Amino acid sequence: MTIFGAIGIASTGLTVHQKWLDAVADNLANMDNATSTSEDAFQAKYVVAQANASGEGVSAVGVELGSAQGRVVYEPDNPLADADGNVRYPDVDQADQMTQLIMAQRGYQASAAVVDRAKATYEAALQIGRN
Numbered sequence: 798m799t800i801f802g803a804i805g806i807a808s809t810g811l812t813v814h815q816k817w818l819d820a821v822a823d824n825l826a827n828m829d830n831a832t833s834t835s836e837d838a839f840q841a842k843y844v845v846a847q848a849n850a851s852g853e854g855v856s857a858v859g860v861e862l863g864s865a866q867g868r869v870v871y872e873p874d875n876p877l878a879d880a881d882g883n884v885r886y887p888d889v890d891q892a893d894q895m896t897q898l899i900m901a902q903r904g905y906q907a908s909a910a911v912v913d914r915a916k917a918t919y920e921a922a923l924q925i926g927r928n
Contacts, residue, residue: 802853803915809854810908816857817844817901821894828889831872834879838867839887841894864888
């Protein structure tokens with residue numbers, strides 16, 4: 798593998814982790830969105846990653862959606878409440894999403910560190926060639 802290969806592989810990790818971060822941010826932003834019980838709740842997004850066919854790097858191959866059933870909560874004062882006083886909220890667990898956020902963030906940082914180290918190695922090789 799060349800230095801450029803390392804940068805290319807790490808960039809695939811950056812892309813997947815960025816998509817993961819985006820999905821988690823979307824889930825957290827919508828976790829308190831109430832809907833009427835006749836509508837589907839917000840469906841959490843989960844990024845599906847897979848190793849590339851070449852064996853070098855990874856790709857986000859899709860997004861799986863969480864349950865549209867959500868959870869029904871008794872809130873008679875909510876303007877969206879049905880006749881029984883119930884509304885539907887997404888089934889998004891904040892603690893789980895924060896854990897996902899930390900893992901995605903750490904993965905992104907690790908991939909960025911690989912790019913930085915490969916770049917430094919390439920610059921050092923150029924410097925040796927100039928002398």
